[in-house]
Amino acid sequence: MSRLEFRSDTMTLPTEAMREAMRNAEVGDDVCEEDPTVNRLQELGARKLGKEAALFVPSGTFANQCAVGVHTTPGDEVIAAEFTHLVEHETGATAALAGAQLRAFVPRGSTYPTVDDIAPRLRTERDVHFPSTGLIVLENALSDGSVMPVDEMRRIRELAHSYHIPVHLDGARIFNAALGLGVPVTEIAAQVDTISVCLSKGLGAPVGSLLVGTSAFIDLARTRRKMMGGGMRQVGVLAAPGIIALEEGPALLEEDHRRARELGRRLAELPGMKVHSDWLMTNMVYCDVEGPERNNEGLVDFLNQNDIPTYPPIPQGIRFVTSQRVSDRDVADLVDAVKQYLNS
Ligand SMILES: Cc1ncc(COP(=O)(O)O)c(C=O)c1O
Missing domain, CATH: 3.90.1150.10 (Aspartate Aminotransferase, domain 1)
Structure with a gap:
């Protein structure tokens, strides 16, 4: 293993405390919602983000794709900036798994999308030729290391909600975004309907992400997770380091x-x-x-x-x-x- 590791924060290693927590984790069958450690992680994640419920999933890509699958129906359009993980690094999963098409664009005035980028791309008129806009996906922090201002997220949410379109945030690094913006993480989370949060990047857990939203949404996401092969059994051994990652x-x-x-x-x-x-x-x-x-x-x-x-x-x-x-x-x-x- 190289001593100098600057490639990515995905390279973080579990600490001794995490390994000890894995060894001692109380577990049960999480597909039946009976793993107490997973339940604790999910409750903690929902509370930290200021949302009703959370679901433990294997990866950030899984969390995003599970969200896309629940929010959309096949043939819908998903609006996202071109340099996002969803567009560039999820191996075409939006099309392959959800059957939705991406409407990707390069933001005009800044590194992040603004309401002026998104407004003209919404399908607000019903027309036999058009797909429906099923979802808007934002990313914060962005993959270039910059952050998107909360006010811009708010403007996008207000526009989207005026047409009953949900907004999902790829918040793989939402805690970095909160620190970079100098705002509580709940203020960012409040601007969107659902969020994916990676535990296994800068927060330091070896595996896993949380998908966060309303209780009704998370119920649907649990079924979707099973369909995608992400129903895991005694997975408290992986949730245990996730709890340390979220707390510390x-x-x-x-x-x-x-x-x-x-x-x-x-x-x-x-x-x-x-x-x-x-x-x-x-x-x-x-x-x-x-x-x-x-x-x-x-x-x-x-x-x-x-x-x-x-x-x-x-x-x-x-x-x-x-x-x-x-x-x-x-x-x-x-x-x-x-x-x-x-x-x-
Ligand atoms: C912004 C962003 N979203 C999602 C992901 C996907 O996470 P995972 O590698 O756990 O699938 C990454 C991974 O680097 C990412 O940078």
């Missing part, structure tokens, strides 16, 4: 954000590096090597050869993510490695 993880994100800012600041000081500081609002640092002799591909190759695993550059640049796997010394070591490449 959000406070730990402050350090991740501080280290990301520090990394961004120190990389920006290096001649030949450009840091996208306008997106640096959570735990992700995007940067570019300014050519012509050095470039993003060269830096990524250099880091990978030097035992610092790094994902290939994407159009937004090279991404470094801070998490519980990253210490202050790791930040300093990464900056030194980048410096070495630039001077090579």
